[in-house]
Amino acid sequence: MLFPTLGFGLFFLAVYSLAWLLRGSNEWRKIVLLIASWIFYGAWDWRFVLLLIASGFFNWGVGRLIGLAGDDERRRKLLVCLGVALNLAVLAWFKYYNFFMEQAEALLRSLGWERDLALMQVILPVGISFFTFQGMSYIIDVYRRQTRVAGLLDMTLLMSFFPHLVAGPIVRASHLVPQFRSVPEISRGMAAMGLLLIVWGLFKKAVIASELATRFVDPVFFDPAAYSSLDLVLAAYGYAVQIYCDFSAYSDMAIGLAALLGYRFPHNFNQPYRARSLQDFWRRWHISLSSWLRDYLYIPLGGSRHGLARLCLALMTTMLLGGLWHGANWTFVIWGALHGGVLAAERLWRDFRPEGWPKLPPLLGIILTFHLVTLSWIFFRSASFGDAIAYLGGIAGGDWTTTILTPLGLVLILAGMSLHYLPRDGTQRLAVRVRTMPAALVGLAAGLAILVIDAMRPEGVAPFIYYQF
Incomplete structure (x- = not known):
C-alpha cells in the first residue's frame, strides 16, 4: 500500500475517522491504530505481519526484563546484548544471508576449493531495517535508563505505527511512547x-x-x-x-x-x-x-x-x-x-x-x-x-x-x-x-x-x- 494512491487515501480516511471517534478511550484508540498498521503492512505480504508482531513482543519482553533486573548490572548487560544480538540475527538472516554466502563461496573458489554453498531465495520484508533499528534503540535506551519501560500495547504500536513503518523516520521510544500514554489532541x-x-x-x-x-x-x-x-x-x-x-x-x-x-x-x-x-x-x-x-x-x-x-x-x-x-x-x-x-x-x-x-x-x-x-x-x-x-x-x-x-x-x-x-x-x-x-x-x-x-x-x-x- 503506497502513500500516493487512492487505496491508501481511503484507508487513511477510515483510520482517521475511527481514531478520532475513539478519542474518549485512548487504549481502544491505540488498538485500532495497531490493527490498522498491521493491515497496512499486510498489504505487501501477510506472512511478515507475524514477524512484525513477534519483533514487537520480543523487544517489549527484553525491555521489561531489563527493567526488572534493577541494579543487577551483569544481568542487565547480558539482556541488552542478547536483545541486540537477536535483532541483528533476524536482520542478517533476511537481508544479508545470500550476500554473505556468495562472498564465502567466492573466497573458497579463490582458494581453490570449488564448493556450492546453500543459497536460498529469502524474501526481504519491507521496512525491516527501520523497525529492527527502532527495537534495538528501545532496549538500549532502557538499559541506559534514558527511557521508561513501555507497556506491551505502546511498544508494539511504536514498532508498527504505519506512518513511519516502512521507511522512517526512525522515531525513538523516548519521543513517541510518552505521546501514546496520553490522549492526543490536534490543533488547527x-x-x-x-x-x-x-x-x-x-x-x-x-x-x-x-x-x-x-x-x-x-x-x-x-x-x-x-x-x-x-x-x-x-x-x-x-x-x-x-x-x-x-x-x-x-x-x-x-x-x-x-x-x-x-x-x-x-x-x-x-x-x-x-x-x-x-x-x-x-x-x-x-x-x-x-x-x-x-x-x-x-x-x-x-x-x-x-x-x-x-x-x-x-x-x-x-x-x-x-x-x-x-x-x-x-x-x-x-x-x-x-x-x-x-x-x-x-x-x-x-x-x-x-x-x-x-x-x-x-x-x-x-x-x-x-x-x-x-x-x-x-x-x-x-x-x-x-x-x-x-x-x-x-x-x-x-x-x-x-x-x-x-x-x-x-x-x-x-x-x-x-x-x-x-x-x-x-x-x-x-x-x-x-x-x-x-x-x-x-x-x-x-x-x-x-x-x-x-x-x-x-x-x-x-x-x-x-x-x-
Missing part, C-alpha cells in the same frame, strides 16, 4: 501543517522524483553505454534530486499523517544540499538515521574521546556499517567508505590545516560537498560495482555535445536544487496562514492541489526508494 495548526506536508510530499514524489526517474534517470543508469557523457553527468545530478525528493517526500508525508492523528514526529531533512561539509550534510540528511548511528555506534566505538586515530576508525566503521544497512551489495559498502573517508579527511584537515591557510569559502564548500555526495550516489544507485565503474568510465570519455534530457527534465532538476534555498520555515509560515482559513476552504484547496498533482505526474506509482531498505 497541527492539522494545517499536516495537510501542507502531505500535499508538498505528494508533489515532490509524484511530480519531481517520478518524472525524473521514469523519463531520464532510470534509462541512463540501466544502460550507461548507450548515452553520452553529458547525459551521464546530468543523470547523476538528476538522481541526486530524485532521491532527495523521493525520500524527503516520504518523511514529509509520514510527519503529516502522524500530525493528523495527533502525534508529532521529528523532522528528517534540513536542506542537505546546502551543506558546507560532509559532516554538515549528515546533520541535514536522514537525520533520524545519522543520529541513530551517532548515538548507538559512533559514540560507543569511542567517538572523539580517545584520540584522532580512534576517531577516524570510528567514523569509517560507522559509515561502512551505515552503508551496509542500506543493502547487501558492495556498492553500498563503497558508498559508506567514500563518506567515511571524506569525513575522516575533513577532521584531519581541521586539526592539521597548515597555519595561515584560509578556510574554504562557504559557497565553494557547498559546491564541493554536493559534488562529493553526487559522486557517491553513482555507487549507491548502480546495480553493481562494475556498473558504477562503467558509468564513471563513460563520463571520463565520450560525447559532451548531445543529450536526451528534455527541457522539463532540466527544469525539474533545477527546481529540486532550488528547494534547498527556500526559507527554512516556509511551511510553518504558510501553516500559520492556512489555520485561520475556514475548514471547508482548506479541504477544497487541498483536494484541488491533489487533483492538479495527479494530472501532472506520470502514469503509475513507483515505490519509494527507501522501501527496499
